[in-house]
Amino acid sequence: MQSSIAYAEVQFDDANPKFNVSLLRALERRRHEIDPELKAAIETRAEADHTSTSEIIRAALRRFLDVA
Numbered sequence: 001m002q003s004s005i006a007y008a009e010v011q012f013d014d015a016n017p018k019f020n021v022s023l024l025r026a027l028e029r030r031r032h033e034i035d036p037e038l039k040a041a042i043e044t045r046a047e048a049d050h051t052s053t054s055e056i057i058r059a060a061l062r063r064f065l066d067v068a
């Protein structure tokens with residue numbers, strides 16, 4: 001949740017747009033951090049199912065949200 005707060009408080013530097021892009025990318029990476037135990041479980045399941053971690057996460061979200 002901390003990174004969401006930081007994201008909302010970002011002050012952009014109009015004189016240096018490359019800095020803005022780098023900052024946003026760094027913040028975006030932080031938003032998607034997963035606990036090590038959960039990440040290991042996702043990776044184990046993906047390997048067992050011969051699929052990607054992204055697909056495991058999407059499938060879990062579909063089940064959780066009851067979306068086809």
